[in-house]
Amino acid sequence: MTNMAIEQTSPQGVALDDDALRQATFRKVIWRMLPILTLGYVFNFLDRTNIAFAALQMNRDIGLSATQFGWGAGILFIGYCGFEIPSNMMLYRFGARIWISRIMISWGLLSCAMSLVSGPTSFYLMRFALGVAEAGFFPGVAFFLSAWFPAQYRARILSWFLVAIPFSSVIGGPLGGMLLELDGNHGLAGWQWLFIIEGLPAVIIGLILLKLLADRPQDAKWLTDDEKRVIIASVEGEKRDRAVTKFGSALRDVRVWICTVVYLGFTVGSYGIQIWLPQILKQQNLTNLEIGWISALPYLAASIGMILWARFADRSGRKVFNLATCCGLAAAGFLIAISTGRFDLSLLGLTAALVGVTAARAIFWSIPTRFLTGIAAAGGIAFINTIGTTGGFFGPTVVGWLKDATGTFEAGLLAMAGFLAVSMVFALLLKLVVRDE
Template sequence: MPVTEKALISKITWRIMPFLGFLYLIAYIDRQNVSYAKLQMVDALGLSEYAYGLGASLFFIGYFLFEVPSNLFLERFGASRWFARILISWGAITIALAYTQNATMFYVLRFLLGVAEAGFFPGVLYLLTLWFPRDYRGRMVGLFMIFSAFANAIGAPLGGVLLDLDGFLGYAGWEWVFLATGVPAVIAGVVTLFYLPDRPEKAHFLSSDEKAWLAERLARENAGMSAEADNGFKALVNPRVLLMALCYVGFPLAAYGLSYWLPTIVEGFGVTNTVNGLINIIPWLIVAAALYIVPAMADRTENKTPYIVGPAFAGAIFLVLSAVVTNHTLQFVFLCVAAAGIFAGQPVFWSLPGRFLRGAGAAAGIAAINSVGNLGGFVAQNVVPWIKDETGSTIAPMFFLAACLAAAGVLVIVVGRYARSLERLGGPVPMPGPDKLITKK
């Protein structure tokens, strides 16, 4: 029976994307649960906002140090075993956070959580390069990242409800936040070991003709790449990888800054923990819609830049607007639009590395971009509470996030124009812009 491209892509999508998305939902809830635990944990441990932000941000240091090695181990051992290891270890550490006794223990466990989770997000991005042709990767990354929005939408009311369990069975509300979100990761890790195929050629749900078609299509797309594209260590010093890492920093900085701080802003509206959680569902549903629409539009065009920087500039503008108005309703509306702008262009950005890297090179390169970029999360979770402590305002940090997001957008444009001007002059293009990162056959 002849292989139909649309039917095959649909088959693969329905088989692996909901499962990967569900794992990301668990990951994102476990990463962001500190934003709700903070509402009680700061007083329980006697920490300042800044000290707590430092502890929360140590996650990104562990993540940064171990992300590239983790992705190289993924390429070596296979997705099922390595993802199972990641899930089980981060679930166990999340549970341990419920038993935090002091600031030092909190700092150590948050660092270890970053070590444990390192490699999951870039690992999935690498996995998508093995399963999907280029024309579909932007949409698949967008579909995958939609689950981060769902995670925030689910985590918001869940965090509020768990905090209100304060005293139940002798546990504080913030302790319930960690207990209830850590156990699912351990269970999902065991399931992953048996459910997730490592590569298309090992997938029992594909016929031999489907495997052959996909292998031929991917081989044809990779034919124009040099041997360096498959080298894990050379990818770490590839100018295109370094450039993408630099461009990416502002996006996670704004994303983590907003998602980490949004419950605190809403708390300032004078609502209960449960109402706080319910209100916080709204922005993430809007983000989910944006993550579907923007990547789908970008996949239909060669020029990806407008779909990366357009949402970024919109996000920056609405972050500023949220900080200059005093009406709580308008503040929240502007923050909802800003959240959509922060996230919508990221899947388009992540569709690019697989166009010039493959194999171990893709695993290492994607991990390097994400690990460097996610240092923005470390910056955000330290600077945002520091600004609040200095100004006494929960909304003032939005100016900082807006500046960083706008700078990321400007950097993408400037680098792209610089690369094109050199190309017109016939000179070398050592640091190509986003649209030039695509290797042509």
């Protein structure tokens, strides 16, 4: 009877007697990797968006018009999207540890170098270079984590990593304001201090990652042989739905294209509200300080909602259904925001929209690795992220254009609801081609 119990295995291919060891091992891996990777992503978003605060002084100092600033702020995404797939191909070739560290060190140095811009041309060049340097970071981390954690862990793991996005919005405003107050210290403008102080941590974190990370469990000197065994068995023993192993095959797979449409839709909604939320709140005749604190509340709720919803999705196993529900909640939140004349209810609607799009992001990235492996996962994730990141252009542009055309933000928020509704419909279509269990 005892021998039979020992021979039984769990669905992940790990002996039942190894369950305690497996849980302890994954906790060990999580605490070694996740805090430093999440902190790195916080500074990734700070370095990407701190230009909004730097502009309060920089535009005047180097003579940028509003049009020139807008073009320079957006050109980062051209470099980012253009080099996303090549970057992940290089990650697959050289290994995640070296390449993720390289990305962080190079973007940190370039973010510091933003303090040297002196006019429109140098501003454009540095922003483009920063986008190139950042390319591949998120899809690289998503690919890296898929080699360490089986499917039943991934949504939770990604939620803790992706919580850096709303958290960076919680701290970015107050931090940017404080750094601008250093204006004139040691002969540097406040905006120069902002770029330097927020850029240096990325370099330091990149150097630390070289020591902390290992490409695969087999390479981790800080794991025992038994710990390596249970991780490898868990990852390799997971069920995959018609696995794709070649990059070319991934680009022809209908599941990849459906995932791309889903991701693009809720990314448009995410950037659409993120860029314009302060100006939406400004209509309530709030002070800048009040806007800073009030705008932090929806992102705080989004951070908590992302973690809890991802945990629920992992436990239920129904990732695709939960993804569709997240998109539906976001669409409903935008509609609530424009259907009531009360500020508190409108803010509640916008908070629901942010919870939906933020939770959708964490749950979404646990789905492609169900059917993409190896170089197909590295390239396929990068492809999906490349197309989706163009939402950084479309979301703010659509809201701004409709604001100019109608004089209010209602049409723009209605458009965001439409994009999220499309994402919900395609997420439901995804249920037809991806096993949801």
